[in-house]
Amino acid sequence: MSLENDVRRAADLICDADSVTIVSHIDADGISTEAILAQALTRESMPVESVFVRQLEPMAMRHVPKDGSLKLFADLGAGQQNLLEEHGLSADEVLILDHHVGQPCGTAYPQVNSLDHGITRMSAAGIAYLVAKAIDPTGIDLAKLAVVGNVGDMMARENCGLVGPAREIVQDGVEYGNIVVQDHDLNCYGTSTRPVHVCLGYCDDPYIDGISNNANAALRFLERLGVELKNPRGGWLVWEELPFDDRRTIISALAQQLIAHGRDTDRLLAETYIFPDESERTPLRNASEYATLLNACGRWAKPKVGSSICRGERGEAYRDAEHMLAHHRTVIRDLLQYILDAGVTERSHLQYIHTGDRFPDTIVGIGAGMALSKLNWKKPMMVLAAMVDEPEVMKVSMRTNEWALGHGVDLCEALVEASAAVGGAGGGHRIAAGAFIPHDTEEEFVDGVNRILKRQFASADPNDS
Numbered sequence: 001m002s003l004e005n006d007v008r009r010a011a012d013l014i015c016d017a018d019s020v021t022i023v024s025h026i027d028a029d030g031i032s033t034e035a036i037l038a039q040a041l042t043r044e045s046m047p048v049e050s051v052f053v054r055q056l057e058p059m060a061m062r063h064v065p066k067d068g069s070l071k072l073f074a075d076l077g078a079g080q081q082n083l084l085e086e087h088g089l090s091a092d093e094v095l096i097l098d099h100h101v102g103q104p105c106g107t108a109y110p111q112v113n114s115l116d117h118g119i120t121r122m123s124a125a126g127i128a129y130l131v132a133k134a135i136d137p138t139g140i141d142l143a144k145l146a147v148v149g150n151v152g153d154m155m156a157r158e159n160c161g162l163v164g165p166a167r168e169i170v171q172d173g174v175e176y177g178n179i180v181v182q183d184h185d186l187n188c189y190g191t192s193t194r195p196v197h198v199c200l201g202y203c204d205d206p207y208i209d210g211i212s213n214n215a216n217a218a219l220r221f222l223e224r225l226g227v228e229l230k231n232p233r234g235g236w237l238v239w240e241e242l243p244f245d246d247r248r249t250i251i252s253a254l255a256q257q258l259i260a261h262g263r264d265t266d267r268l269l270a271e272t273y274i275f276p277d278e279s280e281r282t283p284l285r286n287a288s289e290y291a292t293l294l295n296a297c298g299r300w301a302k303p304k305v306g307s308s309i310c311r312g313e314r315g316e317a318y319r320d321a322e323h324m325l326a327h328h329r330t331v332i333r334d335l336l337q338y339i340l341d342a343g344v345t346e347r348s349h350l351q352y353i354h355t356g357d358r359f360p361d362t363i364v365g366i367g368a369g370m371a372l373s374k375l376n377w378k379k380p381m382m383v384l385a386a387m388v389d390e391p392e393v394m395k396v397s398m399r400t401n402e403w404a405l406g407h408g409v410d411l412c413e414a415l416v417e418a419s420a421a422v423g424g425a426g427g428g429h430r431i432a433a434g435a436f437i438p439h440d441t442e443e444e445f446v447d448g449v450n451r452i453l454k455r456q457f458a459s460a461d462p463n464d465s
Helices: 003-016 028-043 078-086 124-135 140-152 164-176 196-201 215-225 244-260 287-299 303-310 316-342 364-372 402-406 411-421 442-460
Strands: 020-025 048-053 070-074 094-098 111-113 180-186 269-274 351-354 381-386 393-399 425-428 432-438
Touching (some): 003 070, 028 070, 028 140, 028 303, 094 124, 111 124, 140 164, 180 244, 196 215, 287 303, 287 316, 303 316, 316 364, 364 381, 364 432, 393 442, 411 425, 432 442
Parallel strands (some): 020 070, 070 094, 351 381
Antiparallel strands (some): 180 269, 393 432, 425 432
């Protein structure tokens, strides 16, 4: 069946249900996915309840009600179908909307999975939007949340912008008026909220010699260009507020800096997505920062606050989210500094660190991604963490980059295989993946991942031994 047929079938199953229970993940993609579906169903006067889970595992299944509702698993479920079967769920009471690698199962659960159609650059929020649009073609205002989910799940990272069906969704938002596309914009996080020199100082994709990881050096670089960095009141300007000519001057100078140090300029510019219906200089102003706000809500156990924001709440829920975002950033900085200070253990094809119970297991993946650019960027980064509420289990998060992907690396494949060998389970994407393993299998697991990565590198380069 085509993606369109799968989407239509899913929409029909939902419309035929008496009530729906949405079971979704806690990250930005999962939260935006839930918000899209819940709003679409509420508009149809469909009774709907939502459950958020950190991961779909046996303990989490107790939150799935045993009632007559259609259980709509969103941004999870494809790789845990045996668990649904063990829980006694029949094919008639389940619908899966996912973009992760599926698991063979005796029960033929109905699902929409972009991977089944060769689409690798669209997240669950994109699928949810397509289903919502099939239910009500006029609900294109929800495209904005699909863009947040897609960007938050790194679907725009590899190509410096969304592509394929995910990019087509952007056009719905442009048509509705709540998305503005900035073509060939600076590929840097924080362009709506951070002073320009701080924004550049945090930029590491691309890595800009003499600027990345050094906000003071970035400020001196900008001052030499003679561009105005402050407003008439003396406050720092953000990138979005700079005149077009000043932005062009800065981009040109950054390109020269990259070339001077023998680096490519192909990742300097990207397509970015601005939301004109949101207040300027807030995290909700563009897709990437909006996604970070939702991630903060989910990682600190309040995904429903993020969902409220997706529904338009800008009062108490937004204030709570801002506090969580500030706390989130502080703890992430502490995690990164801990990784750099404690140091990592290097194997032939990976580097790793065990953070114990010092930091919440929900954020170690972010730390892995940030540390990668400051350590040996050619070796995938792994962070292991204890799970306070499940002491027999260890959380594993891995991150890599486009360079490694181009050399054959697939973190999802590596973690699925290595975790299964020690009695655990893994999943995710080529560039970012995670696993849960028994707490006493760390050494065997790390050895297994290293062997698999060596095999992957060698398959792309036979000379890599």
